[in-house]
Amino acid sequence: MNKHRAADSSVELSRCQLLWRDGKQVELPPCQLAPGETLGVMGPSGCGKSTWLRWLLGVQQDYVDVAGAIYFGSRRVDHLPIEERSTGMVMQDQSLFPHYSVADNLAFALRAQRLGRQQRQQVIAGQLDALGLAGYQQRLPQQLSGGEKARISLLRAVLARPQLILLDEPFNGLDAARRRQVCEWTYAFLREQRIAAIIVSHDAADLSGAQQRLQWPESGNRKDEE
Numbered sequence: 127m128n129k130h131r132a133a134d135s136s137v138e139l140s141r142c143q144l145l146w147r148d149g150k151q152v153e154l155p156p157c158q159l160a161p162g163e164t165l166g167v168m169g170p171s172g173c174g175k176s177t178w179l180r181w182l183l184g185v186q187q188d189y190v191d192v193a194g195a196i197y198f199g200s201r202r203v204d205h206l207p208i209e210e211r212s213t214g215m216v217m218q219d220q221s222l223f224p225h226y227s228v229a230d231n232l233a234f235a236l237r238a239q240r241l242g243r244q245q246r247q248q249v250i251a252g253q254l255d256a257l258g259l260a261g262y263q264q265r266l267p268q269q270l271s272g273g274e275k276a277r278i279s280l281l282r283a284v285l286a287r288p289q290l291i292l293l294d295e296p297f298n299g300l301d302a303a304r305r306r307q308v309c310e311w312t313y314a315f316l317r318e319q320r321i322a323a324i325i326v327s328h329d330a331a332d333l334s335g336a337q338q339r340l341q342w343p344e345s346g347n348r349k350d351e352e
């Protein structure tokens with residue numbers, strides 16, 4: 127298990143303010159997620175959802191100031207560097223290691239769990255099977271379709287078993303039947319592994335398994351208030 131992960135602690139996000147350089151600002155309400163719980167987020171294009179997720183992940187973003195706190199149990203993590211936050215993210219552009227096979231990409235995510243080689247191969251084979259990708263171990267990312275890449279990216283992020291996982295439009299590029307299947311698998315896996323998650327999507331059906339919802343609040347303009 128990830129050494130930074132406190133298995134039974136909840137994720138707590140304080141009220142959070144995002145302030146862009148051009149004066150646009152938005153205030154998000156506080157939120158608490160128990161292990162295995164998901165927050166589904168919807169909002170119009172360009173409102174700041176990905177920016178907020180990248181802040182939660184710990185990415186430096188010079189175009190915006192963010193004031194807020196993130197706690198895993200009693201531990202405050204928003205001042206920690208990205209590698210110490212036990213937070214994973216699947217981005218819209220799906221970043222697999224291009225020169226690693228599917229199996230090696232997934233093995234990378236499992237490294238903290240210290241499984242033996244055979245056990246690791248079993249986990250990988252079982253999960254690929256569950257996602258309709260049986261036998262894909264030796265493929266390279268360039269040999270995958272967009273939808274296949276999306277599923278492997280998602281699998282890699284959840285197999286690392288972070289405390290919090292951030293999914294930005296994770297089911298894009300899938301046909302309707304596959305989208306439903308991957309969506310159901312994702313919620314079941316997050317619940318079973320007790321991983322708290324935030325899922326952003328423009329499609330309400332993607333958020334049907336989420337226990338909590340956030341409709342992105344209207345943004346204001348600080349310059350108008352001055």
Ligand SMILES: Nc1ncnc2c1ncn2[C@@H]1O[C@H](COP(=O)(O)OP(=O)(O)OP(=O)(O)O)[C@@H](O)[C@H]1O
Nearest residue numbers: 146169170171172173174175176177178189190328
């Ligand atoms: N690297 C950047 N530099 C400057 N401004 C940026 C940068 N990335 C995003 N922005 C701005 O921040 C605002 C929010 O963008 P963001 O990508 O977070 O929106 P979003 O809600 O995720 O949109 P979408 O649903 O289209 O993905 C937008 O006004 C965008 O132009």
